[in-house]
Amino acid sequence: MIQVGIIGGAGYTAGELIRLLIHHREVKINFVYSTSNAGNKISDIHQDLIGEIDQKFSDKINTDVDVLFLCLGHGNSKTFLENNHFSSATKIIDLSNDFRLLNDRVFQGKEFVYGLPELNLEAIKTANYIANPGCFATTIQLALLPLAKHDLLQSDIHVNAVTGATGAGTSLSKTTHYTWRDNNFSYYKPFTHQHLGEINQSLTQLQTSFSNEVNFMPNRGNFSRGIFATAYSKFEGTLEEAKHIYLDFYKDAKFTFLSDVELHLKQVVNTNKCLVHLHKHNDKLLISSITDNLLKGASGQAIHNMNLMYGFEESEGLNLKATYF
Amino acid sequence: MIQVGIIGGAGYTAGELIRLLIHHREVKINFVYSTSNAGNKISDIHQDLIGEIDQKFSDKINTDVDVLFLCLGHGNSKTFLENNHFSSATKIIDLSNDFRLLNDRVFQGKEFVYGLPELNLEAIKTANYIANPGCFATTIQLALLPLAKHDLLQSDIHVNAVTGATGAGTSLSKTTHYTWRDNNFSYYKPFTHQHLGEINQSLTQLQTSFSNEVNFMPNRGNFSRGIFATAYSKFEGTLEEAKHIYLDFYKDAKFTFLSDVELHLKQVVNTNKCLVHLHKHNDKLLISSITDNLLKGASGQAIHNMNLMYGFEESEGLNLKATYF
Amino acid sequence: MIQVGIIGGAGYTAGELIRLLIHHREVKINFVYSTSNAGNKISDIHQDLIGEIDQKFSDKINTDVDVLFLCLGHGNSKTFLENNHFSSATKIIDLSNDFRLLNDRVFQGKEFVYGLPELNLEAIKTANYIANPGCFATTIQLALLPLAKHDLLQSDIHVNAVTGATGAGTSLSKTTHYTWRDNNFSYYKPFTHQHLGEINQSLTQLQTSFSNEVNFMPNRGNFSRGIFATAYSKFEGTLEEAKHIYLDFYKDAKFTFLSDVELHLKQVVNTNKCLVHLHKHNDKLLISSITDNLLKGASGQAIHNMNLMYGFEESEGLNLKATYF
Amino acid sequence: MIQVGIIGGAGYTAGELIRLLIHHREVKINFVYSTSNAGNKISDIHQDLIGEIDQKFSDKINTDVDVLFLCLGHGNSKTFLENNHFSSATKIIDLSNDFRLLNDRVFQGKEFVYGLPELNLEAIKTANYIANPGCFATTIQLALLPLAKHDLLQSDIHVNAVTGATGAGTSLSKTTHYTWRDNNFSYYKPFTHQHLGEINQSLTQLQTSFSNEVNFMPNRGNFSRGIFATAYSKFEGTLEEAKHIYLDFYKDAKFTFLSDVELHLKQVVNTNKCLVHLHKHNDKLLISSITDNLLKGASGQAIHNMNLMYGFEESEGLNLKATYF
CATH class of the missing domain: 3.40.50.720 (NAD(P)-binding Rossmann-like Domain)
Structure with a gap:
């Protein structure tokens, strides 16, 4: 002990x-x-x-x-x-x-x-x-790191993520008052969230040439826990190739798993897991990932x-x- | 103007x-x-x-x-x-x-x-x-006044009501923080809510002999607006007699209506209406009533x-x- | 009558x-x-x-x-x-x-x-x-049409929008079951939502040369009403120039207004209004817009x-x- | 294994x-x-x-x-x-x-x-x-059994309890549709809920003379999990005597605890615990109890x-x- x-x-x-x-x-x-x-x-x-x-x-x-x-x-x-x-x-x-x-x-x-x-x-x-690591940073990195490892982040990345009210801490504020937040939605710190530093640093750790922009739009959701993130960028390979890359990257991970089906936030709420899902549309790869902001x-x-x-x-x-x- | x-x-x-x-x-x-x-x-x-x-x-x-x-x-x-x-x-x-x-x-x-x-x-x-009038007081009186008018409140009354977070005002407090209130439920001020004074006063205005107890349990619900109240007491008449009393009492009311079907809160949210519903079980009459706490x-x-x-x-x-x- | x-x-x-x-x-x-x-x-x-x-x-x-x-x-x-x-x-x-x-x-x-x-x-x-018009289509067009009128949509557009459960209609389904949707979040139909047809058509009506891509990510939020949309694209002018364009475009509009402050969804819930807000970050213009999906x-x-x-x-x-x- | x-x-x-x-x-x-x-x-x-x-x-x-x-x-x-x-x-x-x-x-x-x-x-x-046992039955019995053990249920009992949407099962129905249940509240089966059979049976097991009425008002809350119950009845002893009875009754219980402070539902959500709290007002003892309906x-x-x-x-x-x- x-x-x-x-x-x-x-x-x-x-x-x-x-x-x-x-x-x-x-x-x-x-x-x-x-x-x-x-x-x-x-x-x-x-x-x-x-x-x-x-x-x-x-x-x-x-x-x-x-x-x-x-x-x-x-x-x-x-x-x-x-x-x-x-x-x-x-x-x-x-x-x-x-x-x-x-x-x-x-x-x-x-x-x-x-x-x-x-x-x-x-x-x-x-x-x-x-x-x-930070909560947004964890969720977004786990969506992008497998691509970075293979130098596949070759164009701008567009990230949209929504977090629960626990993300704002225990202090009382206008945007954490129940009557404000209930059934509401809003963004904050567009393109400038402080977690971008960590994210860029880790992407560069794996893909030293990385110099594209991570456009990150954070949002406040009307729930208490969890982060739902989507990220997309150009990707020339097939969906199968992408899946292979992610499965390989996470093959020994104890808490991060690739999901074959589309995600919804509550799959990970109150757990230490991160789930990642891949979707290909034309020349874009869409990666979604979910975590509990207070746990994973x-x-x-x-x-x-x-x-x-x-x-x-x-x-x-x-x-x-x-x-x- | x-x-x-x-x-x-x-x-x-x-x-x-x-x-x-x-x-x-x-x-x-x-x-x-x-x-x-x-x-x-x-x-x-x-x-x-x-x-x-x-x-x-x-x-x-x-x-x-x-x-x-x-x-x-x-x-x-x-x-x-x-x-x-x-x-x-x-x-x-x-x-x-x-x-x-x-x-x-x-x-x-x-x-x-x-x-x-x-x-x-x-x-x-x-x-x-x-x-x-107060919000709880309005809702509960509209459930009980028709009986009082006919001197029919002849035993103790049991009232349970739940209010939204706007009932607590705009100031920030633990129980109006989103992470506390979201998906939560609690009671407060059991049997001693300050609106009991108004309620008893109005009941006595119509039924001067009224001396029974109004047992009032107020609750905090995880919604922003509205009050859902139930009240029951002994009632010797039939359901039809009760309905007749209520329909007569509210026949000229512009905003209070008797509903034939069971109520749910959102029927009145963001309106100035009060809906009232009656149900008879054995010797008890159950009256439910709903209002928007900030409007009616x-x-x-x-x-x-x-x-x-x-x-x-x-x-x-x-x-x-x-x-x- | x-x-x-x-x-x-x-x-x-x-x-x-x-x-x-x-x-x-x-x-x-x-x-x-x-x-x-x-x-x-x-x-x-x-x-x-x-x-x-x-x-x-x-x-x-x-x-x-x-x-x-x-x-x-x-x-x-x-x-x-x-x-x-x-x-x-x-x-x-x-x-x-x-x-x-x-x-x-x-x-x-x-x-x-x-x-x-x-x-x-x-x-x-x-x-x-x-x-x-469709609900997403209305909200997103009102974010983009002023730019289109001035031929200013000159690069790809990135749209993220979240809608309430009424957007899915009254029929019962897994994703409208309370226990699923409560405190949940998910995306659907990435890049292929059927409203893209209307949106592209209207943008082309005002900017005949428009040929860029509208990347539209629709999401399901855990609320009942409303759409919160963000859109961003390259914009070379200043924020003041953008505001001028929007104020002029909506100067006679009865229900669409430019907001100087950041938006949150409930500003328009249960109204016929659309609010639009502009934000400039480096070479990007971020436009957010909100409507009630069932009204506006x-x-x-x-x-x-x-x-x-x-x-x-x-x-x-x-x-x-x-x-x- | x-x-x-x-x-x-x-x-x-x-x-x-x-x-x-x-x-x-x-x-x-x-x-x-x-x-x-x-x-x-x-x-x-x-x-x-x-x-x-x-x-x-x-x-x-x-x-x-x-x-x-x-x-x-x-x-x-x-x-x-x-x-x-x-x-x-x-x-x-x-x-x-x-x-x-x-x-x-x-x-x-x-x-x-x-x-x-x-x-x-x-x-x-x-x-x-x-x-x-049933979920309401568990929660309400744990509020009342210690009194029954000492033959202290000597007058009618008034129980109000609210349950989450999981209480209604996975099947789709009007009252579990998100747009209906979101920010809503309603009662159902007043005085006749099927769990009354279990409750009365257990009370009688401990207090064979028990013949008073359990007036049970079940409610549907706008949350997914948990039951919040309040029960009150006449009680001639002091609050300290009541606490002694409950502490003794639950002294070996692994999951049921007496709380000195007022309860709120989320204290037990996603756990197997039951918390019970006592409050004395004049001649009435108010007992509140909370459980997760799907676990405890x-x-x-x-x-x-x-x-x-x-x-x-x-x-x-x-x-x-x-x-x-």
Whole structure:
């Protein structure tokens, strides 16, 4: 049993980590740090956990835990690590975007590995510090990486993706008010979403010549969880060739699968899976992909990374029942 | 054309008033008062009105308007009227609960009439000051008043009602966050909801002997608009007798109708109607009733009251298309 | 008062026509034809109309009505007109796609005009037969026509649009089952939706040289009403130039407006409006547009066409209150 | 590893059984019987299972399996067992209502035990045949049984409960059409729901003198999963006394817990838990309880029963992550 600590314990991703870790057979939650909730029971905030966990939030940090999960707002992980010093043996998995880009990968002498198992499996296994990918970034990369591996991204890419309200975090805002969001739809940050950095970086990692544009339109959907993404670009091969490329790329993947049938979001909601589907129309290949933004797009992937770092069974704690309906 | 002013213009009920009044053929909106939004276009806040209204919010009040609608939080109408003095010719329709109860009906020498047209039609026609009923109170009274008129409320009454998220107002709170409310359900204020005062008062107005208990369980539903209420009590007559009582009570009502078939909420959403249905089981009569909490339960009823006070056609501005699906 | 008949009265679009026409001051509903519901009250099917209409569905047709609305499934309007012969004075407004394309515009000697008022205003005013546009087609054309008018569609166009469940009609199917659709998202008919024919035809009407590709990705959203569309393409001018073009194109439009702020779907739900917003990013112009698929995208536009054909006030019967929340 | 078979494999409850059993460490799914889907992959119907199960539906039955789960429509289990004969060693867990009432408990010499673990723990452990309780019945009994055990149900009980659309089964119907159910609410079967039989029977099992009325109002909510129930009745003790009774009754329960704070439905959605909360108002005790209708109210409880019958760890396969948001 390894000991883990969670920083920023009242948010969505910390909550999901706790939900997953209480049933993980190799892990004990050592502390859940939340200054605003210190002394309160974890189940006072994450109220579905009543009857399952008696632990309380703490304002104390154990700097000797085996694994530290950082569930802080973007930009706050660096500050936290500057102000709190952990054992050199403590492995860190950061869920923010602080260490994802190449320029940010080394901090305090710690080398962070971009924790997308489908891309960096071997590097993750030996890593001590993980920059856990963003939710849109995960979903869109898993749609495009197989093509990049074969240098097949040869023209502009058009991506449209819709995310649930949990994507906006727990804070209250106009667009997460129920009366606004209910039966509504809107876009935001057209062509400029911050996850484009990660996406382009990973595509270039596999296809060094990649220089086309990823036109990314993010949307707010009127649901709570999940990301549905479509991407299309020119593709000269046949659908069968494309399927072969994807099946091969994901042949050892534990959570990413090619679907022969068209996708709908709820196939993956409340699971750590990503499903990908391919469709050819004239000279275009349409790739759709779906994930749960809080699991495969955040906390589930974080635990997957931990499992890989420790040599645990990859799916330990992640054999989740989809909500589906 | 009469001139009307609206106080508290950024909230739900003010927004609904504006939506209705811009198409009312006897009314001109003189000003919409909102200190926090003064100078902004009304359509910046009520964004469905783009293309329909150019007017701006004002921090000036015209104290000579013909009608003043008060859309303030409960408790704030009295304060507002203490600080702002209107022409003695200005009629006031207050949407808060400040003047609904008998003890609160006279204020600054103004006599407020409880503005439920199905109960107080003639008094409303000659009133200068209206206390507009609460949304739950409207819905539940319309289910029970016909029985009270005939002294037929002779045992305890069991009421269960569910309201949409607009019932909680525009302010951000945990239970109006989309991720909380989506696909969720809960109760609140069991047996003690503040509308019980109005309800008991009106029942006693018609059935002076009424002394039984109204057990009222309010619930939060995962929808934005509308109230679905069921009420049951002992009733010795037949279903036909009950129907006769209700049909007679509502024979001249412009917006309340008895339905022969079981109800579902969306029949009245985005309308000023109330539908009522009766069902007899053994010795119990079950009455269900549905309204849109922001229209028949607030702004629509306010305009209905204004129409009655001025002798306008009762349904002027209120022939609304249901959303239905 | 003109007399109108409605064919196919149990579906969504017929229901919306009835909801609108009962409050239209120039119209009387002469009959609503539905073989499957003949003899039943209209309010038995369209149950929000309880208290508002006593009329019954009929299996008789009055071939002398002034206006006939055809609300039949695609392909069935032609068959219906072959089997039923109306007065030569009867104007016909067909809501199916039977007469929208140039090759289908003349039938039985009747010349159908494509009923998009923003495109064909004068022709509609003198028309006797209207092919009412499709819902996606309306929304996407209103996003693109101003550019086409100025020959500014000079590269491929990328359109993503999401529609509510009413877009799929009243029939029961897997993807309209509540448990499937709730909190779900999916695409369908990628690049091949049948409305592309209308869209390309209208773009070519204004920009005869138009030969680029409209890449259209339709999606199923988990809401009931409305279409949210985004379209982008290369555009060399400035945002101000684009706004000028759109403002000019829509300067006389009664229901289509340019919004300075980003859109969200509920701004137009339950109205006959279309809102359009422009955004420039590098060399791309992003146009978003929103409509209610059953109103501006179907029955509301049909009544708008009727108003134009008869010289009624354009907005008669169409001053609708948005549901908004 | 025991071998299990599932009959009626395309419905909701069979789907949930499969989702749970593929991760159950003591069980192998031997066959999933569905005549209409025979030969198709299970993941073609339960499409969230892509990547997790390759098995196909079968029209063959293995009559030697260790456990048989019957997921047939009410009334069809008896017929099925008449036409198909299983090994005397095969344990049967029936999810229909065919064997729940005392008069139906013995069939073909098989004695069925009512499988509510909180009520019949010891009998379940030694049972070979289980009548799995209904979803409303489970939720309401867990609210009332602790009082019944102490003969404290001494006056009429008023129950209001709302269920999600999965409660209506997979078949298409008007009230499960998305456009009908979205943002809607309605009641059905007032005072006469078929689960009242089970409820009264269990209450009488613990409180033999019980003869009061359970007034049960079932409602259809606009969500997919879960039941939220409230029940109130006269109670002369204090809230503390009530809590003591409930805590004692559930002290060994693996899935039912008393909550100190008010409940909201999503605390248990996608879990096998039941949460119960108590509130005292004057002379009334209000008990609220929540379950997931397909898990604690169906398939999860069925597996719990299987675990008890075989002496497996009670929570094996049932440590489920709530969806929560």
